[in-house]
Amino acid sequence: MNFFQYQDNELYAEQVPVKQIADEVGTPVYIYSYNTLMRHFKAFDAAFASLDHLVCFAVKANSNLAILKSLAQAGAGMDIVSGGELYRALAAGVNPEKIVYAGVGKTQTEMEYALKSGVLLFNVESQAELQSLNQVAGQLGVKARVALRVNPDVDPQTHPYISTGLKENKFGISINQAIQEYQAAARLENIQVVGVHKHIGSQITEVGPFVDSVGKIVDLIKQLRGMGLDIQYLNLGGGLGITYDDETPPSPENFAQAIMPLINELGGCKVILEPGRVIAGNAGILVARVMYKKTTPAKGFVIVDAGMNDLIRPSLYGAYHKIIPLHKEKRPEVEVDVVGPICETGDFLAQKRTLPEFRRGDLMAVMSAGSYGFSMSSNYNSRPRAAEVLVCDDKYYVIRQRENFETLIQGESVPGFLQ
Numbered sequence: 234m235n236f237f238q239y240q241d242n243e244l245y246a247e248q249v250p251v252k253q254i255a256d257e258v259g260t261p262v263y264i265y266s267y268n269t270l271m272r273h274f275k276a277f278d279a280a281f282a283s284l285d286h287l288v289c290f291a292v293k294a295n296s297n298l299a300i301l302k303s304l305a306q307a308g309a310g311m312d313i314v315s316g317g318e319l320y321r322a323l324a325a326g327v328n329p330e331k332i333v334y335a336g337v338g339k340t341q342t343e344m345e346y347a348l349k350s351g352v353l354l355f356n357v358e359s360q361a362e363l364q365s366l367n368q369v370a371g372q373l374g375v376k377a378r379v380a381l382r383v384n385p386d387v388d389p390q391t392h393p394y395i396s397t398g399l400k401e402n403k404f405g406i407s408i409n410q411a412i413q414e415y416q417a418a419a420r421l422e423n424i425q426v427v428g429v430h431k432h433i434g435s436q437i438t439e440v441g442p443f444v445d446s447v448g449k450i451v452d453l454i455k456q457l458r459g460m461g462l463d464i465q466y467l468n469l470g471g472g473l474g475i476t477y478d479d480e481t482p483p484s485p486e487n488f489a490q491a492i493m494p495l496i497n498e499l500g501g502c503k504v505i506l507e508p509g510r511v512i513a514g515n516a517g518i519l520v521a522r523v524m525y526k527k528t529t530p531a532k533g534f535v536i537v538d539a540g541m542n543d544l545i546r547p548s549l550y551g552a553y554h555k556i557i558p559l560h561k562e563k564r565p566e567v568e569v570d571v572v573g574p575i576c577e578t579g580d581f582l583a584q585k586r587t588l589p590e591f592r593r594g595d596l597m598a599v600m601s602a603g604s605y606g607f608s609m610s611s612n613y614n615s616r617p618r619a620a621e622v623l624v625c626d627d628k629y630y631v632i633r634q635r636e637n638f639e640t641l642i643q644g645e646s647v648p649g650f651l652q
């Protein structure tokens with residue numbers, strides 16, 4: 234359920250006509266709906282109400298300060314994967330005691346920053362990282378609270394690039410070696426082992442992989458506790474899928490119901506969840522304007538002012554995003570490729586898509602773009618990145634200015650010998 238709906242054939246974001254924003258702010262533009270974001274967060278949070286739990290939004294899905302602030306005010310913690318994301322979370326006023334830090338390649342500088350900030354937990358992904366963290370914590374005279382990220386070797390049945398819980402993936406430690414790794418971790422002086430973390434992938438549309446992996450992790454926690462380790466946190470990661478096209482992912486309630494009996498076997502464990510996509514994905518759209526049309530003997534192209542630098546998911550994962558006109562009227566349906574201005578054949582938003590005929594100057598909405606949209610955007614082809622807008626009820630707010638040519642070259646310099 235989201236608040237991007239037609240009223241009298243005009244697309245609205247909550248009570249604001251999307252065309253008004255496109256005309257006033259320009260295109261391409263990302264538009265988020267505050268009330269959709271809140272609705273998704275609250276539904277997810279409520280599904281786990283019967284457990285002692287913390288929902289940490291995966292910052293990499295959408296890292297805009299206003300989005301982070303909105304979620305933090307609603308009670309969310311944050312799941313971060315870099316020092317930059319920590320900086321953003323703190324800048325948005327997130328309580329560090331609600332921040333968990335994952336990632337296979339944390340630098341010692343990042344570790345120091347996170348320890349000084351007082352984050353709740355490090356999700357550690359290897360023995361070498363553990364040694365490194367132990368050293369940094371020792372230098373600061375603190376103890377680092379740690380969950381080891383365990384790779385349960387479960388197939389999430391999603392795109393290979395967003396599968397993380399298979400034994401051939403780079404993430405976590407193998408569940409078969411987990412006991413030894415935990416024993417080794419417990420011996421480190423400046424490490425306090427308090428949890429188990431797993432995250433098996435993204436855009437998962439069945440409960441099966443979640444149930445299988447949670448079952449394995451719960452068994453592991455029982456064993457660890459049997460060995461005398463004080464495991465207080467069970468971090469289930471993120472990964473719940475959304476509807477882009479015709480997927481029918483489990484609702485947060487169904488997801489929670491499916492795994493709750495397993496968690497209850499532990500008789501007391503604080504549960505952390507790290508949803509990203511399911512919170513922000515359908516709370517955002519990307520709006521683009523049709524610049525040209527072109528028909529080759531092979532096919533028809535609609536050339537728009539948003540490209541793969543703005544939304545890379547179609548190019549990177551072959552991802553499907555629904556495309557709809559901002560103004561709905563009777564038009565013939567045609568099969569086209571919707572492409573951007575970038576000098577790459579891989580620069581497309583849709584391929585072989587049957588859409589109502591678009592004409593020059595028309596506006597279109599690329600749906601479900603609130604997660605891994607702007608946050609994955611780049612300046613490729615020296616294109617200033619798009620503006621971001623947050624709509625709440627009948628008002629809209631620019632939450633990120635469109636970049637310009639000056640910001641494009643900011644930080645670059647030409648050395649003296651070239652002058």
Ligand SMILES: *Cc1c(COP(=O)(O)O)cnc(C)c1O
Pocket residue numbers: 291293294312314335336432434435436470471472473507508509510511604
């Ligand atoms: C990316 C990521 C998430 C969020 O995944 P979604 O599919 O967006 O829910 C959560 N935890 C970790 C460790 C991640 O890397």
